[in-house]
Amino acid sequence: MMAFLYKADAVRGAEWARLFAVKAPDMPFHIWPDTGDAEDVRYLAAWLPPADIENRFPRLEILFSTGAGIDQFDLAALPPGLPVVRLAEPGVVAGMVEYATMAVLALHRDLPVYIRQQREARWAAHRVIPATQRRVGVLGLGVLGRAVLERLRAFGFPLAGWSRTRHEVDGVTCYAGDDELPAMLARTEILVCLLPLTAQTRGILDAALFRQLPRGASLVHAGRGAQLDHQALLDALDEGWLSGAVIDVTDPEPLPGNHPYWTHPKILLTPHVASMTQPETAVEQVLDNIRRHQAGLPLVGLVDRSRGY
């Protein structure tokens, strides 16, 4: 018996179970902590996998992350040959396109400023800058970064993107590698971070990086909390070097109640909701991958463990 085990958000899990019952009625589907016979578990979808997977599920064939990111997994602690697959499925991509567009437009159109003014009952108009004169740059040209740029292009923003390896994206000036990051930052007024968390990207949004942006620039952070130096952002905002930030991810999460971000007038804060995998499309991608695996075809969203993403 080839069984599927789900270990993540229970509400979405119930939806996964309903979808599996229709689309893969022959595959037993269990929701943690009910594992069924552990020897039968071939596929595990988890946000945080249980400890000691190797001994607990000796016949496991694929570990799926229920999210688009996999940094919550300790890759070194997983069986070396176990394929790890992330869910960069259409639902999570669409959600991030919405969030990043909302955040870029909010900063472009001075929403944090107008929210402050509204609280003070202050009617004061500021110059409207056309999108064609606002330079937006995206850190990460992966599934999410590229989809976000494609949507932002429609507004006419001059666009740039940065990745580890060289890319070509229509209508986007592409920069690659650490050597080209300064040039990308120097031309970017709204910076969007959509990088995966790795040893290389941990703490990347720091004081030195903010200094390389032009004065008055702003930040959208929807990657991972540990990429951001919290104090450096506060300093840059308070001294006026940065003008605003939309922050979706923090370290730690949840953010403690007394953290200055909650009340900072130049920060719009959301509780890691920029995007979520959607059961309907996620289950389709999982089942497609299981079929691919059984047919010996390459898996979609397979994580390259040597890169860490």
Ligand code: NAP
């Ligand atoms: P992806 O397809 O793996 O793309 C990652 C991109 O980052 C690639 O372009 C990669 O470069 C680039 N990159 C990685 N390390 C780099 C480095 N050291 N220097 C420069 N560029 C680097 O990932 P994705 O699907 O777009 O997702 C990105 C991240 O978004 C996820 O890992 C997750 O942390 C985050 N996320 C957040 C939310 C939320 O709700 N806030 C939701 C979903 C995902 P190459 O192209 O050269 O490989």
Ligand code: GLV
């Ligand atoms: C959410 O942050 C995800 O990685 O899907």
